[in-house]
Amino acid sequence: MFLNNRIKVFLIALSFTTNSFASVEKQSANKPTMAIGNINSEQLLSTYTDFSQEFEAFSVSEAEMKQVAAWPNTVTIDVFFGSWCHDSVREVPRLLKAVNKQVKVNLIGLDYLKSEPLGRALQAEIKFTPTFIVYLNNKELGRIVERPTGSLVTDIDNLIKTAS
Incomplete structure (x- = not known):
């Protein structure tokens, strides 16, 4: 009798575990694949719901x-x-909305190892995402890593003013 109850508990627990895995697989099947390499803003916002929602919500x-x-x-x-x-x-949708196509933005998607096929992340020594590298006349002015100290616009503006 005691053994039968243990088996029942085990089978019930196993069924919950199996159902949990099934729902995780279903959720991940509905998500788009990871963006790796070059992607434009239109592709990013139309493919990745979280990015488009942040873009719409930001003022x-x-x-x-x-x-x-x-x-x-x-x-x-x-x-x-x-x-x-x-x-x-x-942060990325906020930048896209703030610059409103007035500034050339190169979006480079990385995998979990912070790499992409062309090796630009390795060359740029990217360790954290997002990393915004700001250039003026093709010369690096500075970087904003993960989050700005104020706003992205203010931090970028400060980099530009410091270079002038």
Whole structure:
């Protein structure tokens, strides 16, 4: 009798475990694959729901719009990010909305090992995501790693002003 109860408990526990695994597989089957390598903003926002929701929810202030409008047209930003990374989900859409195609942004998706096929992340010594590398006239001004100290626009603006 005691053994039968233990077997019943074991079988019940096993059925819960099996159902849990089945739901995890179902959830992951609905998610898009990891973004690795070059991706444009339209592809990112249309493929990854978390990014598009953050993009829609974020508001750019008038002051930040004026700051971005005043940046030289030779500013470019390389963004090394993970489509799986919560910091990237928060910060990358904010940058895209703030610069509103006024600044050239190169989006480079990384895998869990912070790498991508062309080796740019290794060459740039990327250790954390997202990493925003800001250039003026093809010269690196500085980096914002994981999260800005203020806002992305303010931090980038400070890098540009320091270089001028």
